[in-house]
Amino acid sequence: MTASQIIFYIISAFILGTGILSVTTRKIFRAAIWLLFSLIGVAALYFWMEVEFIAAVQIIVYVGGIVVLIIFSIFLTQQSGKKMPNPPMVRTITGLLAVLSGFTFTYLLIYQYGFSSTGKSFDYDVRKIGSQMLGTGERGYALPFEVVSILLLAAMVGCIVIALKAAPSGPSPKGKATDTQQPTNLKN
Amino acid sequence: MIPVSHILFVSTALFFIGMYGLFTRRNMITMLMSIELILNSVNINFVVFNKYLWPDKLDGIFFTIFIITIAAAEAAVAIAIIINLYRSHKSIDVEDATEMKY
Numbered sequence: 244m245t246a247s248q249i250i251f252y253i254i255s256a257f258i259l260g261t262g263i264l265s266v267t268t269r270k271i272f273r274a275a276i277w278l279l280f281s282l283i284g285v286a287a288l289y290f291w292m293e294v295e296f297i298a299a300v301q302i303i304v305y306v307g308g309i310v311v312l313i314i315f316s317i318f319l320t321q322q323s324g325k326k327m328p329n330p331p332m333v334r335t336i337t338g339l340l341a342v343l344s345g346f347t348f349t350y351l352l353i354y355q356y357g358f359s360s361t362g363k364s365f366d367y368d369v370r371k372i373g374s375q376m377l378g379t380g381e382r383g384y385a386l387p388f389e390v391v392s393i394l395l396l397a398a399m400v401g402c403i404v405i406a407l408k409a410a411p412s413g414p415s416p417k418g419k420a421t422d423t424q425q426p427t428n429l430k431n
Numbered sequence: 432m433i434p435v436s437h438i439l440f441v442s443t444a445l446f447f448i449g450m451y452g453l454f455t456r457r458n459m460i461t462m463l464m465s466i467e468l469i470l471n472s473v474n475i476n477f478v479v480f481n482k483y484l485w486p487d488k489l490d491g492i493f494f495t496i497f498i499i500t501i502a503a504a505e506a507a508v509a510i511a512i513i514i515n516l517y518r519s520h521k522s523i524d525v526e527d528a529t530e531m532k533y
Binding site for chain 2: 247248251255258259262263265266271274275278281282285288289292293294296297300301304305308309312313315316317319320321327330334335337338339341342343345346349350353354357358359360361363364365366367371372375376382384387391394395398399401402405406408
């Protein structure tokens with residue numbers, strides 16, 4: 244066993260262990276922290292596969308963005324020290340059965356097909372990614388790039404509209420701005 | 432040299448760990464975390480297939496980048512909806528959200 248293989252198995256065990264802890268722990272804040280470790284493990288797997296650009300994007304977007312967003316929403320919506328109730332036994336058992344059978348079937352398919360590596364070296368270059376991402380010719384990804392940018396704009400506008408505090412219905416008799424009424428709304 | 436099926440084992444296991452969380456949890460934020468695990472397993476698959484099976488192309492890398500982008504947008508919108516739901520229902524349990532309009 245070479246060092247590369249040992250590192251791979253350590254990273255895999257880390258990803259799967261922290262993933263299992265993240266979906267089974269009963270404290271929601273700890274679940275978020277275990278998720279953070281699992282995502283860092285996935286980034287380490289990308290580093291192991293020598294796709295450094297994807298690993299950097301994974302750390303920036305997932306670890307620095309999504310997990311922080313999740314932690315903020317936990318702080319905004321509930322007491323982080325409170326334990327969540329255990330799921331009912333029936334749900335746990337049926338969930339485990341469904342997941343284990345699904346995993347067995349899927350991995351059996353993968354194992355029987357036996358993907359064999361081509362052995363060629365992966366010529367991976369950030370400059371190539373950039374020129375192909377904005378290319379309009381053959382295998383250019385300019386159109387999906389534009390579509391995703393429109394989607395991000397729509398998501399941003401949608402977040403602002405959804406999370407905006409609803410204005411009190413009807414014209415307020417005093418004619419005051421809604422800002423002065425917000426503290427009383429928060430107390431209710 | 433690690434066989435490709437061992438890396439696919441990791442991504443498959445991560446996918447079904449996320450499915451287990453989605454089945455057993457009833458809290459919306461933890462369900463969102465499970466969805467993030469599932470999306471990550473898909474990303475691992477794309478990168479592995481690109482690197483080991485089609486090393487002369489870059490399509491898997493692009494799909495991974497787009498999935499990460501869409502996951503970020505999805506998480507932001509989902510958390511906005513969860514916070515809005517918490518304001519009206521004082522709970523983010525999916526069992527308590529039985530009506531679409533409050």
